[in-house]
Amino acid sequence: MRNFQPATLLRLHVCERDQYKGRAVHKCILERCRELHITRVSAVRAFEGYGGESEVHRSRLLRHNLPIVLTIIDTPEQIARLLPSVEEMIDTGMIAQSPIEMIAVNGRSAVQAAS
DSSP: OOOOEEEEEEEEEEETTOEETTEEHHHHHHHHHHHTTOSEEEEEEOSEEEOTTOOEEEOOSSOOOOEEEEEEEEOHHHHHHHHHHHHHHOSSSEEEEEEEEEOEEETTEEEOOOO
């Protein structure tokens, strides 16, 4: 049986049009995660959703501002290193953090979380 490792799940909710220094905020966050060698990151574009202002974001023929959810998983220490950058980049949206246990699987062998 494989052993679970303590980890932290960071979930970020932003929109397509959210910008940081003239670039899409989700791309800036992904780039920062790569710089810090974060273990796992996924960005998913939702087809509809709403946030704190209850404005529904959905795909329209000429205008798009769909929600994007970034899921980031790594050790608590790595997430703590990332959070200041994320907080600086996100102007509106949501940041959620949860302690989890993970097994990173690569083929048939489990790999340790990045330190």
